[in-house]
Amino acid sequence: MTQPPLAVTVVAQGAMGAGVAMRLAGNGVEVRTSLAGRSRASAERAAAAGMRAVDDEALVAVPIVLSIVPPAEAIATAERFAAICRRTGARPLYADLNAISPETAGRVAAIAEGAGMAFADGGIIGGPPRADGYNPAIYVSGPEAPRLSVLAERGGLDIRVMDGPVGAASALKMSYAGITKGLTAVASAMMLAATRAGAAEALHAELAQSQPQLLAWFGRMVPGMFAKAYRWEGEMEEIADFVGRDRGESAIYAGAARLYARLAADQGGERREIAQLEAFLRQGAAPR
């Protein structure tokens, strides 16, 4: 006895969306996506991940839509799907898995529900699914979230249904990312400042002696940030909202957003500060 095939729409940009699609497709799920307005490279990536490009009507004729986009595009993506659903009368479950504040998640919920869709909040902790079997944790919350368990049962994803309202999964994602990506910002800011002040060698030596675990953590996290800094900027702004702009510490995340914006430009340009960060971290490894 075979079940009817499961079809899921994944709105994806970048490695996370492609990895989630690959895991689903590898487990026999039909993964649909839209390539309207996307580049030929995007189309090739989507095909490589097992996604099938479909028209608007087929895009919403599924039980589940997953939104996996940069934080700044979460609202526009929801509005686009709401418009399609109003036109076609389709009513999929719309799950927003993006790194957005609980407040933004509430706005996305209102847009989805205003078009008759059910809504689930979500947040992804970890890197994209890999061929070696690695899966990130996909936390989901809200009354409709249990319906996403099918993506674990039949799609091979690590779905964790939280006992909380819409916003709970986003709050977890914000606070976790605020720690890991906030720490990456703090480390990068201080490595650059020490380098400018001629104290890079002394700082590396002192960290190696008294904080070896932190230094090793920086060696993994900081270089992994360079290519993602453009996306982390928006995520830091969401975390500043999550803290509450009236609380003084929200400036920590506004400052981190500005650092990541500058590093994203540097990564796409001269790579001057990126090279300083690489040189700082290389100190321990290379013979001197």
Add this chain to the structure above:
Amino acid sequence: MTQPPLAVTVVAQGAMGAGVAMRLAGNGVEVRTSLAGRSRASAERAAAAGMRAVDDEALVAVPIVLSIVPPAEAIATAERFAAICRRTGARPLYADLNAISPETAGRVAAIAEGAGMAFADGGIIGGPPRADGYNPAIYVSGPEAPRLSVLAERGGLDIRVMDGPVGAASALKMSYAGITKGLTAVASAMMLAATRAGAAEALHAELAQSQPQLLAWFGRMVPGMFAKAYRWEGEMEEIADFVGRDRGESAIYAGAARLYARLAADQGGERREIAQLEAFLRQGAAPR
């Protein structure tokens, strides 16, 4: 053959100054201090640490003066000693070991040198000296810094003379403290935000699973911050200066300063947010 006794003046408030004085006194150094305007409790702490209260003339009739005060008082302390030296004609080496920016260290140097004193820059990494023999690393820099080696040879301190100008030791201290105390601010901000959003339990569980080393580090550093938050506020402002107020990431430290200011008031008052941080960190230890 015995050497003549070494006398050192320590301008101290709090545990670090008292610990340094205790280590010096324990090694036979005569430690002088001033108690003008200080409380009876301060006088008792000074005596317990082996410090002898002296008048202004005796205060500067020593080869070395160590300034170990909250960052916001570094300038005023230097001005006070400059005035005494102008009056008495004494010319001790004035070493500023405070957590101040290289720019502030330059201002302190100008004040000291303007009164005829030699100057050395310094920064202390680690906690106060302890009876079990633990010593923090005292980094010193500038052309006069080698004269402080006597505090290692005869005073039992861990003095590390850097090969750099005035400002180098402060830059090291700033960048090191910017990492450890910046991370403590990031962790505290996110634990509080997760608690407000009802996600404290989920965040603790996810950290315990995927970032156990960071969680253990928070368990050591965050509770140790409560009683020092009042001092860390000024230190964060110095680090914002060190980064440069024109650089976006300086807001990270301005935001951390505001968080520590609020937590310092809470520690001295209702202990509402302090209790939330304690409850967050207790989750792993207590049976549930």
